[in-house]
Amino acid sequence: MSGTILYYSVVGAQVALVAAMACAVIRMIIGPRAQDRVLAFDAASICTMLIFVTQGMRTGNVFFFEGALVISALAFVATVALAKFLMRGEVIE
Secondary structure, three states: HHHHHHHHHHOOOHHHHHHHHHHHHHHHHHOOOOOHHHHHHHHHHHHHHHHHHHHHHHHHHOOHHHHHHHHHHHHHHHHHHHHHHHHHHHOHH
């Protein structure tokens, strides 16, 4: 019984994450400023990472967790680089 509850909970979480990612992508497209687009990119990358984690929980495959780790590291570096570019106009000094 608890396996069924866990399965449907993970599926519900994935549906909510896809909805959140759709909202972030819409904000990336229609964002009035570059700062809004960077923040939406960060939110979308977090949703992508969490979808990978929940898919790993659902299937029991460890490669999804490694993929989530790679996505989170790359998204962090990209967000920091974009924020630095918006503040100073250059990434590498």
